[in-house]
Amino acid sequence: MASRQSPPASEELPRPLGRPRATGGVPIGSPRDEIVAAAGRLFADRGYAQVTMSDIARAAGLQQSSLYYWFRKKELVLQATFAVNRVPLEFINRIGARSGSPALKLYRLVRFDTLQLCRSPCDVNELERLAEGQPDLFATFWEDRQRLHDWIVTLVGAAIEEGQFVPCDPDLVALSLLSFDEGIQKRFRHQLQHGPDGANAFRHQPRAAEELAEFAAGTMLRALLKRPGDLARLQRQAATCGDD
């Protein structure tokens, strides 16, 4: 068990169990969820490394040490904030069996993944850095990633088979796609922190997450398609899907 779970959150305020909080406040729903929500906001504002357990505790109305009742380690809080909207695999299941060319599926996947990364509480690189160090704690994370990779490999292989894609190494392509998405997400986040008036740091045009996602998918697909002219049709098809 990675960390303690909350009971089903009984919408009421019927004097929760356990010792009352020093602040006097009581949790509205599940304490665990409140911690995750508060942490998510803080991570988004300042980035994981800049947020201390005391910060999270304060934002959640607890003392620092009380957090460790719900999460054994700080990393697990981050993991939880990502689990909230980490759903690329759900997406695979949704469109995996459905009809559509491999190329279209790939377009939608790249677009979806980029978008979803941009909307996560903080840079996925932070998560990955921690996951590197403790593969056991983050076993699920790596399994998910592996499945994502494998699915891309399959898709690309099929597209090559059908003659839709230029011949290339599916494994390498999968690698590149995932890299690209994360890279784009990083840029998106960067521009958020240093607003358009930011004097310091690197400057470029501000972009909406949706625009970046569409561009990422378009770029990658154009590089892969045997007839790049087909991209326009692909994009029209994808436009009607409205994944989100």
Added chain:
Amino acid sequence: MASRQSPPASEELPRPLGRPRATGGVPIGSPRDEIVAAAGRLFADRGYAQVTMSDIARAAGLQQSSLYYWFRKKELVLQATFAVNRVPLEFINRIGARSGSPALKLYRLVRFDTLQLCRSPCDVNELERLAEGQPDLFATFWEDRQRLHDWIVTLVGAAIEEGQFVPCDPDLVALSLLSFDEGIQKRFRHQLQHGPDGANAFRHQPRAAEELAEFAAGTMLRALLKRPGDLARLQRQAATCGDD
């Protein structure tokens, strides 16, 4: 001044100035360079965050507190390890004025940048994360990055003008190229840490830095070229350049 500089390193061992070291050892060349070298090795092995100032000090034959004579902050040590081989701008200057189509220059730049990132002591994301937090300390880093970005914008603009590239937003393309390079570098590093027999974590085929760099440049250029068929010629041209 970010940190103290060493005198010109007088190849001899003529009793260096200052209080002798507790270990008895004397610096071979410039103490500063030895620190940077030692830190670079440690960073490459374990990653920046996993290396303490005490580790670096020990590896360099000093006490922890002595490091602060040469570097005011830990971040500055990392900065120095990157400065050693941070030379993308030198590359620009070298091929900037030379002949060759914008597309070829871009190909070479992407290839070079990817390669150079793969060979850096540790994940450039670490550096960027720190640079985000203290733009003043890392002003040069951001300026360099800005120049790189601007140069790409210029190149892409020229290529579009000449009809070599498909019409697109140069700023967005520059963004993507830089993102892509860093993403690829990250994958490269990942595979280094978890060797082919690594049970945990995400698995994919091991790749040489050169292969990845070539692939990155090829992919991106294919996405940009109006006639993707031109890529082969571009790659032949680039092959004779042998940047490195």
Added chain:
DNA sequence: ACAACTTTCAATGGCTCATCGATTGCGGAC
């Protein structure tokens, strides 16, 4: 009334970055 359980707290330890003033040896001024 009492025992068991849940949740919180205060106190504390250890690790790391960073600062400070003291210390050691060299070289030049006189």
Added chain:
DNA sequence: GTCCGCAATCGATGAGCCATTGAAAGTTGT
């Protein structure tokens, strides 16, 4: 020679953060 200043290092110390531990304060069931 002796003394002063400088360069480079050291040891001690403090502050901040993660994490552990045992006690405390409620509720619920018997």
